[in-house]
Amino acid sequence: MDITLVKYIEDDFDSFKRMVSDEETMRFITGIVWTEDDARIQFAAMLQMNTQ
Numbered sequence: 001m002d003i004t005l006v007k008y009i010e011d012d013f014d015s016f017k018r019m020v021s022d023e024e025t026m027r028f029i030t031g032i033v034w035t036e037d038d039a040r041i042q043f044a045a046m047l048q049m050n051t052q
Contacts, residue, residue: 007050008043016043 008016019025020034020042034042 008046010047013040013043 017036017039020029020039021036023033026033
């Protein structure tokens with residue numbers, strides 16, 4: 001099985017927000033769900049890193 005990783009783009013925010021606000025998913029990542037504000041801050045930081 002091949003896996004292709006791609007960088008986030010702005011259109012991915014809704015999917016990202018859905019993932020980080022899901023309690024079952026986040027218990028394996030950070031242990032806490034993120035608010036929409038948290039998600040926006042982190043997503044913006046990732047988009048910024050993708051431009052470097």
